[in-house]
Amino acid sequence: MQLTTFKEKDLPYKELETIGLAAGEKLLLNIDDLKNLLSGRRTGLMQLQNLEAENIKIKSMDAKLSLFHNPAGGTELRIHPIYRKPQRPDYIDEQEADQLIKGSTGYLQKITKDDKGNTKELLVEYDAETREFIISDTDKILAPDMVNGEFLTPAQKEDYRKGKEVELPDKTVFQYAAAEPQGIRSNKLAIIASIVVDGGMSYLMYEGLNALFNKKRDLKMAEQLSPGYHNAVKDAEAQRNTLVPEQVTRGYTRGGATR
Incomplete structure (x- = not known):
């Protein structure tokens, strides 16, 4: 998010x-x-x-x-x-870059300064498809207020923004991942996140999620979604006009371009 x-x-x-x-x-x-x-x-x-x-x-x-x-x-x-060779950011060294490229780690947390001398905390990931390092400013990562109907604590939100795993009481585990198509990974195939927008609750439904980084998951367990998830889905269906991003109603024809 x-x-x-x-x-x-x-x-x-x-x-x-x-x-x-x-x-x-x-x-x-x-x-x-x-x-x-x-x-x-x-x-x-x-x-x-x-x-x-x-x-x-x-x-x-x-x-x-x-x-x-x-x-x-x-x-x-x-x-x-698609780059011929990864262009390493100057604030990570060759060993750190190699860890990302080889997949021994999913992300790095780095502290750097912007052009004005302000300190910035960055999350560095690697996109193996394009051979590109993906840089996320953690201040611009929006942690959900709720997931599967459970409110996240300030500590959980901070962990999420830093790419760390967040576990809920219903045993759902998820983490932010900019390199993922949906921007998130989970030990479950689906989760529903909620954010407070203009005093109301909006919902983001994620389905077909990939597993947590470098972790195998049991498909039967991944398919077992908690009562909190189902209740959140009902809440979202009751407030369809608050779904984020906004629903798209017209047709789009380029179905075979992405691969």
């Missing part, structure tokens, strides 16, 4: 049209990729067409996409191509 979220009306349609992912006001994205974009996450790998940059024209390229706010407040696309 990220503090940075986007509205469909703010999508850079012209940029998307240029690379073959929109036709006029019609998006040619599958629903999962659209949800990831609107939630501030990355899409899956897709083939982009007719890219131009610094007098270089590329007919087609496999890459992931994400959105960001430019200094003027507009929304722009960020393209994440």
